[in-house]
Each structure stands twice: as structure tokens, then as C-alpha cells.
Amino acid sequence: MYPENDSEKKLMKDLAGLLLYVLLMLMLGIVALYGADILISTTYHVELSFVKKQLLWIALGLAGFLITALMDFKIHRNLAPVYLLAAVITLLIVFRFPPIGNSHRWINLKSFTIQPSEFAKIVILILLARYIEHAKDKMTSFIRGLIIPLLMVSPIVILTAIEPDLSTSVLMFTVIILLLYVAGTRFWHILTLMSGLALIAMASFKIGILKPYQMERLKSFVDLWTGGHPYQQELGRMAFATGGIFGSGPGLGTIKRYIPVRESDFIFSVFGEEFGVIGILLVFVLLLGLVNMLFKVASRYVESAFGRYYIYGFGILIAVQSLVNIGVNVGLLPPTGVPLPLVSYGGSSMIATLTGFGIAISIVTGEQRG
Amino acid sequence: MEERRIRQLLAIFFILSLAMIAKVVYDALIGAQIFAFAFTERIPAKNGTVYDRNGRVLSTDLLRYVAYLDRDYLMLNSEDGEREILDLAKTLRLDPSYLREKRFPVLMRAPFESSILAAIPSNFIKFVSIGKEYERFSISTSSFSVYLKRVERYHWDILKKGKDGYLSHNLVSGERKISEPSNGKDIRLTVDMDMQKAADEILQEAIVEYGAKDGLIIIMESQTGGISAIASTYDWPFAAQGYFEPGSSIKPIIYAIAMEEGIVSTSTTFFCEGKIRPLEDASVVIHDIDAHGTVTTVDALVKSCNVASVEISKYMISKIGLERYYWWLRRFGFGEPSGIDVEKETSGNLLDFSRWYDTFFAHLAIGQGIGVNAFQLIRAFNAIATNGVLVTPHFLHSISGPDGEKEILYPSKRVISESTAIKLKRILEEVVERGTGVKASVAGLRIGGKTGTAQKASTNGYEDGRYYSIFLGFFPLESPQYTVLVLMDEPSTEYLGGEVAAPVFKSVVEKITEIGEKDTPEFVRNAVKGVVPDFRGLTVKEAQLLANALGLEVEIIGRGIVKRQDIEPGRIYSEKLKISLVCGFESE
Numbered sequence: 001m002y003p004e005n006d007s008e009k010k011l012m013k014d015l016a017g018l019l020l021y022v023l024l025m026l027m028l029g030i031v032a033l034y035g036a037d038i039l040i041s042t043t044y045h046v047e048l049s050f051v052k053k054q055l056l057w058i059a060l061g062l063a064g065f066l067i068t069a070l071m072d073f074k075i076h077r078n079l080a081p082v083y084l085l086a087a088v089i090t091l092l093i094v095f096r097f098p099p100i101g102n103s104h105r106w107i108n109l110k111s112f113t114i115q116p117s118e119f120a121k122i123v124i125l126i127l128l129a130r131y132i133e134h135a136k137d138k139m140t141s142f143i144r145g146l147i148i149p150l151l152m153v154s155p156i157v158i159l160t161a162i163e164p165d166l167s168t169s170v171l172m173f174t175v176i177i178l179l180l181y182v183a184g185t186r187f188w189h190i191l192t193l194m195s196g197l198a199l200i201a202m203a204s205f206k207i208g209i210l211k212p213y214q215m216e217r218l219k220s221f222v223d224l225w226t227g228g229h230p231y232q233q234e235l236g237r238m239a240f241a242t243g244g245i246f247g248s249g250p251g252l253g254t255i256k257r258y259i260p261v262r263e264s265d266f267i268f269s270v271f272g273e274e275f276g277v278i279g280i281l282l283v284f285v286l287l288l289g290l291v292n293m294l295f296k297v298a299s300r301y302v303e304s305a306f307g308r309y310y311i312y313g314f315g316i317l318i319a320v321q322s323l324v325n326i327g328v329n330v331g332l333l334p335p336t337g338v339p340l341p342l343v344s345y346g347g348s349s350m351i352a353t354l355t356g357f358g359i360a361i362s363i364v365t366g367e368q369r370g
Numbered sequence: 371m372e373e374r375r376i377r378q379l380l381a382i383f384f385i386l387s388l389a390m391i392a393k394v395v396y397d398a399l400i401g402a403q404i405f406a407f408a409f410t411e412r413i414p415a416k417n418g419t420v421y422d423r424n425g426r427v428l429s430t431d432l433l434r435y436v437a438y439l440d441r442d443y444l445m446l447n448s449e450d451g452e453r454e455i456l457d458l459a460k461t462l463r464l465d466p467s468y469l470r471e472k473r474f475p476v477l478m479r480a481p482f483e484s485s486i487l488a489a490i491p492s493n494f495i496k497f498v499s500i501g502k503e504y505e506r507f508s509i510s511t512s513s514f515s516v517y518l519k520r521v522e523r524y525h526w527d528i529l530k531k532g533k534d535g536y537l538s539h540n541l542v543s544g545e546r547k548i549s550e551p552s553n554g555k556d557i558r559l560t561v562d563m564d565m566q567k568a569a570d571e572i573l574q575e576a577i578v579e580y581g582a583k584d585g586l587i588i589i590m591e592s593q594t595g596g597i598s599a600i601a602s603t604y605d606w607p608f609a610a611q612g613y614f615e616p617g618s619s620i621k622p623i624i625y626a627i628a629m630e631e632g633i634v635s636t637s638t639t640f641f642c643e644g645k646i647r648p649l650e651d652a653s654v655v656i657h658d659i660d661a662h663g664t665v666t667t668v669d670a671l672v673k674s675c676n677v678a679s680v681e682i683s684k685y686m687i688s689k690i691g692l693e694r695y696y697w698w699l700r701r702f703g704f705g706e707p708s709g710i711d712v713e714k715e716t717s718g719n720l721l722d723f724s725r726w727y728d729t730f731f732a733h734l735a736i737g738q739g740i741g742v743n744a745f746q747l748i749r750a751f752n753a754i755a756t757n758g759v760l761v762t763p764h765f766l767h768s769i770s771g772p773d774g775e776k777e778i779l780y781p782s783k784r785v786i787s788e789s790t791a792i793k794l795k796r797i798l799e800e801v802v803e804r805g806t807g808v809k810a811s812v813a814g815l816r817i818g819g820k821t822g823t824a825q826k827a828s829t830n831g832y833e834d835g836r837y838y839s840i841f842l843g844f845f846p847l848e849s850p851q852y853t854v855l856v857l858m859d860e861p862s863t864e865y866l867g868g869e870v871a872a873p874v875f876k877s878v879v880e881k882i883t884e885i886g887e888k889d890t891p892e893f894v895r896n897a898v899k900g901v902v903p904d905f906r907g908l909t910v911k912e913a914q915l916l917a918n919a920l921g922l923e924v925e926i927i928g929r930g931i932v933k934r935q936d937i938e939p940g941r942i943y944s945e946k947l948k949i950s951l952v953c954g955f956e957s958e
Contacts, residue, residue, distance in 0.1 A: 182375045240397040277391075277398050284387050291383060295376050312376065319383045323390070330393045 014297050015364060021290040022342065022357060026058055028286065029343035031250065032271040036263040036345070038251040050263045050345050057347040061354030068358030073366050076359060077306050080130045083123040084155070090116035091159035104163045115348035117168050120156045122356040124172060125179075125313035127153055132183040133305040139184035146189050149180060167324075167336035174320050179313045236266060236329050239273035247276030263345040265337050268329040283326075283343075291319045297364055307363035314360050317341075318353075411537045416504050418529035418554035420522060423562040423598070423767065428518055431504035431531075437477040437486045439469065444497040458494055479505075504531075513573070513601050514566050520607050520712045521559065521765045528769055529554040556770040560596030565589055568881040569601035576874045577603060580839075581862035584608075587878060588748055592850035595749070595761030595780060597710075609744035610712040613719055614857075616747050618674045618806075618867065619822025619840045620737035622794055623750050625671055627698040628682045629790045633689050636793055638667045640678035648680055648732035656680050656732055671797050672805035674821060676736050683735035695731070696723035699740075701785050702753065702760065708745035709762040709780070718742045737824060748842065748855040754798065755818065755844035755853050758791040759784050799847055810843055810872035812879050818850070819843030819875065821867030826860070836860050841871030845879055849921045854878050894919045904939035905932045905951050913951055921946075928953040 030051060037050045068076075076083070094104040094116060106113040131149050132139070139145035153176060161169035177190055239256060242248060253273035256262050262270045272280050294315035302308040318341050325340040327333035339349045419430040439458070445451035459466035462477055469475045480486050483500060490498055508522075509515055522529060532552030539546050569587045577585050586609055589599040602608060628634045644661035648654055658676045662669070670678030686695050699705065705720030719741030721730065733739035742750075745763045753760045762780035769776050798818030801807040806821040822840035825832040839858040844850040856871040856878070864870050887895070894916050897903045903920065905913045913932050917924040922943075927950060934952040 178379060182372055182379065184371060184375075237397045240394050244398050272394065272398075277395055280394050281391065284391060288384060288387060292380060295380060299373055299376065308372075316379065319379075323383065323386050326390050327386075330390050330397070332390060332393055 011297075011301055011364070014293065014300070015361070018290070018293050018297060018361070021286055021293060022354075025286050025290065025342040028271075028283065029267070029340075030054065030058075032267050032274075032343060033263060033345055035251050035253055035270045035274045036256065036267060053347075054345050054350070057345075057350040058354075060347070061351045064351050064355035065358035065361075068355050069361040069365070071358075071362055073307060073310075073359055073362040076126050077130050077133075080123075080126050083126055084153075087116065087120040087123045088155050088159065090114075091120060091156065091163075094163060105165050112347060115346070117156075117160045117163070117165060118346075118348035118352040119355075120160065121168075121172060121175070121317060122314075122352055122359070124153045124156055124176065125310055125317065125356070126359075128176065128179055128183075128313060129306045129308075129310035132180075132309045136183070136305055139180070140186055142186070142189045142192075145183075145185040146180060146193060150176065150193075165337075167338050170336075171321055171324060171338055175313065175317050178316045178320065179309065182312050182316075183309060236269040236272075237331050239269040240277075240330070243273040243276040243279075245277045247272075247274045247279055250274055264339045265325065265344070266329060267344050268326055268340055271343075272329070287319070287322050291315045294318070294360065301364055304363075307366075311360045311363060314356055317356075412501065413535040413537055413549075413551045414502055414504055415531035415534045415551035416553040417506065417531045418770075419556045420508075420518065420529070421556065421558045422566075423558065423560055424564075425558070426563050427509075428514075428559065428561075428563075429506065429508035429522055432481070432507050434479050434481055434503055434505050435483045435486055436479050436501045436503050437490060438474040438499050438501060439477050439494070440497050440499060441469065441473055441475060444494070454494075458491070461491055462489065474499075479503075512563070512566055513570050513603065514561060514563075514599070516602060516605065517600055517607055517609075517712060517765070520610070520714075524711045524713045525557060525766055528557060558767045558770070558775065559765045560591065560594075560598060560767045561600070561765060562598045564885050565599040565882060566601065568885060569599040569878060572874060572877045572881060573601040573603065576858065576870075576877075580858055580864060580870050582839075582858045582860055582870070584859035585874075586744060586855070586857040586859075587874070588744055588855040589878065589882065590748055590752065590763060590853045590855075592752055592755040592844050592853045593761070595752070595763045595782070596767060597763060597765050598852065607712055610710055610715045611743070613716055613741035613743045613746075614838050615740065615824040615827060616737040616742050617822035617824030617838065617840060618676075618679075618737055619747065619751070619820050619824075619842050620740070620742075621671060621674065621679050621735070622754055622798060622820050622842075623699075623702050624679060624683060624686075624735055625667070625797075626702075626754065626786050626790060626794055627695070628686055629667075629793065630698075630786045631686070631690055633685050634667050634682055636667050636797070640665050640667075640670055640675070640681055642670075642675050642677040644677075646677040646680050646732075648684060648729045652729050654729045654732065656736065668797050668800065671820075672800045674801075674806045679735040680732045683731040687731050692723040692726055696720075696726075702750040703746055704740065704742060704750065708743065708749045709764070710745040711765050715745070716743050718746050737822060738827075744855055744857060748853055751820070751842045751855075752844065752853040753785050754791050754794045755850040756782075756791070757788045757795075758786045795847060798843075802843065806866075806868040807841065807843070807872050809868060810841060810875045810879075812845075812876055812883075815845055815879065815883065816847035817843055817845040817879065818847050819872070821872060823865060823867045835865075837865040839865055839870035840867045841875045843875050843879070849918075852879075852882060890919070891915070900942060900944065902935075902937050902939055902941045902943060902947070902949065905935045905949070906939075908932050910951075910953060917949070923948040925950045926953060927951065930955040 033050045033054050090107065093107055097104060097106060097108050105117065106115055128149055131152060135144055157169050157172050157176075160172060181187070181190060239253065242253070251274065253270055256270045256273055268283070271283065275282070294311055298308045298311035298315070302311060321338055321341050324333060324336065325338045325344070328336055328338070339346050341349065341353050416431045420428045422428055441455070444454060455469050456466050458464075459469050464477065477498065478486060478489060480489070486500055487495065508518055531554045535549045535551030537546070537548050569589060573585045573587050576582065584603045585601075586604070587599070587601040588597060588609060590597050600609060604612075606612075625634070641664050642658060642662035645655055645657045648656060656676050660673075662673055662675045662677070665673065665675055665678060667678070669675070699720060704718060706717050707715040721739070730739055749760060749763050759782050761782045764778070764780050766778055768778060795818050798820060799816060801821070802811045802817045802819045807819045810817060810819050820842050822838075822842070824838040824840065826836040826838060827833070837860065839861050841856045842854070844853040854875055856874045858870045858874065861870045891912070893908065893912065897916060897920055899920055902922075903916055905916065905924075908916065909931055910926055910929065913924060913926070923946065925948060930953045932951045933954045936950040937947070
């Protein structure tokens with residue numbers, strides 16, 4: 001279609017765009033965290049602890065990004081079984097550590113904690129991309145197109161679920177299903193599986209397998225539609241109301257002080273209060289722009305099925321996780337603890353996302369080289 | 371396929387994003403604006419209050435506290451919610467199933483918050499929210515309550531409350547927002563509860579004294595039509611919704627029509643032999659109590675002669691015809707609601723002239739064959755008291771609004787000439803002085819009145835020994851202040867209007883003048899009739915009160931306190947007099 005150097009130019013332009021989107025998201029995250037921070041700094045004289053630490057996480061994340069971006073992506077394909085093993089082991093290790101808030105999600109290394117499930121998300125993408133590359137022609141089969149890939153990644157999803165971190169495991173499951181759908185799994189196969197799972201879920205709800213706090217969250221979601229207002233989301237809505245169109249200004253939000261986990265799960269509300277509808281539109285522009293660019297680059301420049309599906313999966317992960325987080329913030333979804341990728345405060349999430357992004361870049365550049 | 375599915379996903383992400391943006395925009399602009407005011411207290415709107423003439427409360431919304439249980443919160447926060455709910459139900463004597471059924475069941479209502487806090491066990495208080503509401507209370511100790519209820523309903527559009535208001539407090543900015551509740555408007559009635567109480571007492575005594583089944587007394591301001599009191603023993607608004615045959619009490623109206631049409635004059639004579647056959651070829655005979663012999667028009671009405679009345683009615687038919695006769699009756703307000711502001715007023719029963727049978731005129735002349743409600747009757751009779759003007763009987767005096775009370779103006783119309791009315795007034799005075807109504811006379815007071823005795827009619831014709839005993843009167847004669855209707859239903863000791871209703875009327879008049887005197891300020895009591903008083907130094911209101919008492923007409927110029935009067939104090943007057951009063955304020 002294009003002359004060789006023209007297409008080369010186009011690729012560089014698209015890659016630059018991709019990097020720009022990510023950088024803008026990171027900057028937006030710092031600005032948002034500044035808002036979450038400034039309150040503490042004025043009240044308790046702690047100076048920008050979130051921003052400072054987040055900058056460190058970004059630095060570490062960028063280091064991971066550089067390493068993976070410069071590595072040959074095929075290494076990951078070959079190491080996939082090792083990654084799976086590592087993910088399972090780390091997800092088992094978390095049970096050795098005392099729970100935080102009834103949940104074993106973290107490995108505590110004194111100076112910092114690691115959340116293995118964040119890295120496990122990337123491992124899932126690598127595993128699936130590899131599987132799809134192998135089974136490209138058999139995806140229309142119920143067993144080989146849906147059940148086998150699901151079983152393959154199920155240890156990660158199940159271990160995450162019993163940490164318990166139900167929201168992350170549901171998120172993983174959604175990403176898996178969507179990626180398989182793109183790879184050609186039949187829609188009605190997915191539908192059949194979903195209805196089966198829904199039946200099991202209803203049955204377990206009846207006999208009370210769900211934990212009390214899970215019941216509570218589900219109830220709070222039901223209440224949301226029947227008139228009740230879960231506290232956090234109520235505050236989120238209040239933040240948007242105070243923010244209005246133009247926001248109350250950087251660092252000047254007031255509702256935010258009442259919002260729990262404002263630095264991570266509810267960073268979007270904090271940003272919304274301070275930058276208003278305008279700021280929120282910007283978030284969506286960056287998010288959809290980034291995802292669109294990932295999809296475009298994958299379909300346009302990536303020949304190998306592994307590479308293409310990895311990038312698709314990465315885009316789907318970013319999109320789904322962001323929309324779930326924002327959906328919770330705006331009160332359209334029940335309160336769940338899912339961070340906003342590239343924006344929310346948190347080391348594991350930041351490093352895992354940036355490292356994952358590095359793999360995507362290495363795929364694009366590697367394809368071109370080889 | 372892969373590309374198509376990727377595009378599908380992108381589209382889904384885009385649509386979900388739009389939904390979330392829409393939600394944020396909604397919250398930012400509308401949805402959460404009120405929501406941001408975390409502590410919102412409802413200020414319940416209030417229906418208007420009904421006052422009597424002197425500002426006493428007749429009916430009002432009273433604040434009450436309501437305790438609601440947050441059932442789910444209780445269930446969630448207690449070990450054995452089910453048992454606690456049973457305990458609570460037992461303590462408060464409530465049905466446990468009611469507490470289980472509703473999300474926010476009402477535990478109790480009380481006039482004070484403290485009584486709720488005292489009644490509910492302390493361990494439940496945290497699950498209870500206390501709200502405010504209004505409950506309507508109306509006086510019930512007076513027979514007026516029967517009408518009050520219907521008057522209120524008639525004017526409910528005025529009294530009706532609008533939206534609740536709220537007071538909200540933004541916990542972040544500290545900003546407070548108040549939205550006023552839209553309360554209903556207050557109204558003032560013409561009813562004077564002092565007079566009402568007196569009328570109630572008089573009626574109760576009369577019922578016992580005459581062994582009557584029921585009774586009704588209406589006291590109406592002659593010049594305005596405002597009802598000052600309505601005592602009644604019926605448990606329904608008989609005066610507005612029931613009708614009866616007026617009997618002889620309709621005669622002043624028949625005479626008024628005849629005099630106005632020039633059919634009779636005060637000197638026309640009639641011969642009464644005690645009975646009359648209205649039509650030669652009909653079997654109907656109308657009887658009289660006595661054979662009155664030769665009587666003038668005046669005597670005929672004074673003695674309530676049936677024969678003369680039937681003859682007058684007969685002349686009327688031949689001279690003016692049925693249609694115009696009917697037109698006159700309609701002009702006096704028969705056959706249509708009087709306009710009284712009581713819900714569902716009846717039109718009474720007045721046959722259209724096309725359906726008048728041949729001897730109808732004779733029955734009409736003695737108040738038979740026509741059904742009137744009490745307000746229609748007192749209104750028509752009152753046209754003589756007002757020198758010919760038909761007023762609208764009413765209860766609603768004024769409506770309070772943002773800029774003070776607004777008095778309601780009611781339609782009135784002239785129905786007969788002043789000269790005819792004055793002639794009739796004199797005759798009606800003689801009714802009380804020397805006629806059927808002597809038992810209504812009060813020493814030192816000029817009263818005009820008319821008796822009526824109406825045999826009660828049922829579907830089987832007239833019933834033996836069952837009567838309405840009626841008296842209609844007004845006083846003082848020159849410029850009547852009050853017009854009164856007394857109706858006794860099935861008195862058993864006596865039955866004639868002059869024997870039963872007239873003495874009741876007398877008690878009413880005596881009581882009213884007593885009340886009036888008690889309320890009369892010194893400057894009015896000290897004034898002498900026929901001598902121009904000194905208005906200077908009085909307020910406009912006081913001056914008008916004094917002028918009314920003396921039957922003087924005053925013209926008020928300016929505002930404030932009377933400074934000058936154009937006719938010197940002390941001058942003797944006998945005719946109608948109009949005095950101009952120039953007013954001003956101290957500083958001027």
C-alpha cells in the first residue's frame with residue numbers, strides 16, 4: 001500500500017503517539033495524586049507522599065518498560081509456562097502473609113509490598129496470546145476455543161478469587177472472554193458458558209457460599225438501583241457535583257477529604273472534583289485514544305498472531321479495568337477495588353502496566369526488525 | 371473477523387464511556403446538586419388555618435413528630451433482629467407483621483419529640499428516625515363543626531398546601547439552602563364563636579323546652595350576608611343540603627312581588643271568612659286559623675291571613691302571568707343555590723312555570739309546593755331588611771396573603787325598590803308588635819319579623835302533627851345589623867311559628883345585644899342617637915363603628931386619625947345624614 005519508508009514513517013508516528021498517550025496518562029495521574037495529597041500535606045505536614053512515591057513507581061515502571069521494550073518479545077512466548085508457574089507460586093505465597101482487610105493480596109517485603117495479581121494479569125495475556133497462536137484455526141470449537149484456554153489460565157483466576165479478590169478475578173475473567181471473542185470464539189459458546197456460570201452463582205448465593213462482605217457489596221449494588229446509596233459512591237457523586245463543569249481547581253477539592261482510598265480506587269472522583277467535566281472528558285479522550293491506538297498498531301503492523309493478540313489483550317485490559325474503575329466512581333457499578341491503570345497510586349499496578357506496555361512496544365518494533 | 375470484532379469492542383467501550391460521561395454530567399449539573407447537601411431536613415408544608423371573625427382558630431394543621439424504624443438497619447446491626455423486632459412490637463403494642471412488612475414502619479406519633487424518646491427503648495433509638503408531619507385539628511365542641519368541615523372542603527383550593535420545603539446543609543462548604551414550603555393560605559370566616567356559642571346554648575334549651583326533634587338557628591349580617599353563627603342539631607348540613615316548605619314565612623316575598631308590580635297597596639282590603647276555594651271548579655280548599663273578616667294588606671300580613679295571600683297570588687296570575695311570577699321567584703333566589711360556601715348546596719325545589727298545576731298559585735301563596743333551603747329563605751327575606759338588595763350568604767370573610775388580609779367581595783343585586791322594602795319593613799315590625807310574632811318582641815328594640823308553620827311533607831302527602839316551626843326576623847329595623855332564621859323541627863309541645871320559633875328568636879336577639887354591648891367600646895355607648903357625635907381623635911375604624919351604631923353615613927378623607935368633621939358635634943338630626951371626616955396623622 002505504502003512505499004517502504006512511508007510505512008516506516010507512519011509506524012514511527014503511531015509509536016510516538018502511543019508513547020505520548022501513556023506519558024499524558026502518567027502526567028494526569030500525578031496531577032490527580034497531587035490533589036489527593038495536598039490535603040494531607042496541609043493537615044498533617046506530610047509532604048506530597050503519594051506524588052513522591054508514585055514518581056518512584058513510575059521510575060521503576062519505566063525501567064521495566066525499557067527492559068521489556070528492548071527485549072525480544074519471543075522470549076516471553078517461550079517463557080510463558082515459567083511465568084504461569086511464577087504467578088501461581090506468588091499467588092500462593094500471599095497466603096503466608098497476614099491478611100490486610102480480610103484479604104491476602106500482598107507480599108510484604110518490609111519497605112514495600114507487592115501485589116502478585118497485578119503481574120498475573122500480564123501473564124494471562126502472554127499465555128492466551130500463545131495459546132491462540134497455536135490454536136488459531138480451532139477457536140470455533142467449544143472445547144478448544146473456550147474451555148481449554150479458560151482451564152489453562154484458571155489457576156491464576158481461581159487463586160485470585162480465593163485471596164479473596166473477587167473484583168480482580170472477575171476483571172481477569174472478563175478480559176479473557178473478550179480476548180477469546182476477538183480471536184474467534186463463537187458468541188453463543190460464550191453465552192452458553194456464561195449462563196451456566198450464572199446458574200452456579202445463583203445457586204451458591206442461595207446456599208450462602210459468598211462471604212458476608214461480598215453479600216454486603218452485592219446488596220449495596222442492588223440498593224444502588226433501589227434507592228440505597230453506598231457511602232463511597234455517594235461521596236463520589238458529591239465530588240462531581242461540587243466540581244461541576246470546570247472543577248474547583250487543582251488541589252482545591254473539598255469533598256475528597258471524606259473519600260476513602262482517594263489515592264487509588266477513587267482517584268477519578270478526586271480528579272473530577274478538581275477538574276470538573278472538562279477534566280473527565282480529557283481522561284476519556286486519553287483512555288479511548290490509547291486503546292484505539294493499541295488496536296490500530298496491532299492490526300496494522302503486527303504479523304504474528306502471538307504479538308497481535310498480546311497487544312489486543314493489553315488494550316482490552318486497559319479499557320476494561322479503566323471502565324470498571326470509572327463505573328464504580330460514577331456510581332454505575334458496585335464498589336470494587338480496581339485501580340485506574342497508569343493513574344491510580346500503587347507500585348505493583350504501575351510497574352506491571354508499564355512493563356506490559358514495554359512488551360507491546362517490543363512486539364511492534366521487533367516485528368519490523370525481523 | 372478479528373478486525374470486525376475489535377471494532378465491535380471499540381464501539382462497546384465508546385458507548386460505555388458515553389454512558390459514564392452522561393452520568394457525570396448529570397451529577398455535576400443536576401442529579402447531585404441537592405445530593406451534595408448531605409444533611410437535608412424536610413420542612414413539611416402546612417394547610418391553611420381557618421379563623422373565626424375575631425381571629426380564634428377553628429381548624430388548623432398541628433405539628434406532630436413521627437418515629438420511623440429503619441428496619442433493615444436494625445436487622446443488619448443486631449445479633450437476632452427477628453427477636454428484637456418482636457420485642458419492639460410488644461413494647462409499643464404494634465403488630466409485628468407490620469414492622470416486618472415495611473422498610474420504614476411508623477412506630478408512633480406524638481406532639482413532642484420527648485414523648486417519642488421516652489416511649490422507645492433506648493437500645494432501639496439509633497434505628498429510629500424522627501420526622502415531622504402535620505395533622506389537621508378542628509374544633510368539635512360547637513355544632514358549627516358540621517358546617518366548618520364542609521366550608522373547609524369548599525375552600526380547599528385556598529387552604530391546600532403545596533410542596534414541602536427543605537433546609538439543607540452542605541457538610542463541605544457549610545453552605546445552607548432553604549427552600550420555603552409552600553403553605554396553604556389562611557382564611558377568616560364571618561362566624562363569631564361568641565355568637566355561635568350563644569346560639570348553640572339557646573338552641574339546646576329550645577329543643578328541650580319544645581320537645582323538638584331538631585333545630586336550626588342562622589344569624590346573618592344583614593348588610594353583607596356574612597353568617598355570624600349557625601347552630602344546628604342535625605348531623606349533616608341541613609341548612610345547605612336540605613330543603614323544606616317555608617309555609618307562611620314566604621308571604622313577605624309574595625307581598626313584595628305584588629306591591630312591586632302594583633297589584634296591591636297597603637290599603638287594599640280583603641275579606642277573609644276563614645277559608646277559600648282558590649278555583650271555583652277545583653275541590654281544593656285553603657283554610658285559615660281564624661276568620662279575619664275585612665283586612666287591609668297590612669293586617670293580612672300581620673295576622674298571616676292565608677285567604678288574603680291566596681287572593682293576592684291569584685291576582686298576580688291574572689295580571690302578570692305565570693312566567694313573570696316565576697321570574698320574580700327566581701329573582702329572589704329560589705330554585706338556585708344561594709351561593710353559600712358550603713359544599714354541595716341544593717337548589718331547593720321550584721317547579722318551572724310550565725309545570726305549575728292550576729291551584730299551584732294558592733299553595734305557593736302559603737309556602738307550599740316550593741322547597742327552599744334555609745340559606746335561600748333567609749337571603750330572600752333579608753332583601754327586605756336591606757331595603758331591597760339581595761346579598762350572598764357566605765362564611766368566608768377574607769383570605770390572608772403576602773400583603774395582608776384580602777376581604778372577599780360578594781355579589782349583591784337590587785331586587786325590589788327601596789320604597790316597597792321600607793313599606794314591608796313597617797308591616798313586618800307590626801307583625802312583631804301586634805301580630806303572629808309578638809313573642810319575638812324585645813323591649814326597646816325595633817324588630818321586623820315573620821312567622822311560618824309548615825306541615826312536613828313526605829311522599830305520602832302531609833304528615834299529621836309534624837311541623838317545621840319557623841321565624842325570620844331582623845333588627846334593628848332602621849338599619850338592620852342581623853337577620854336571623856329560627857327553624858324548629860317537629861316541636862311537640864306547640865307547633866306554630868309564633869309560639870315556638872318566635873321566642874327562640876327573642877332569646878337570640880337578647881343574647882346578641884348582650885354580646886354586642888359587652889364588645890361595644892365606651893365612645894359608642896356614650897353616644898346618643900339623633901345627636902352628631904364628636905369623631906375627632908378617633909381612628910378611621912372607630913369612627914366607622916360609631917357611625918354605624920348611630921345609623922350615620924360617613925365619608926372618610928385621608929388616613930389616620932380624624933382631624934375635622936364637616937358637621938359640628940352636638941347638632942340634632944332626624945333624617946339620614948352624611949358626615950365628611952378629614953383624617954391625618956399626628957405629625958401633619
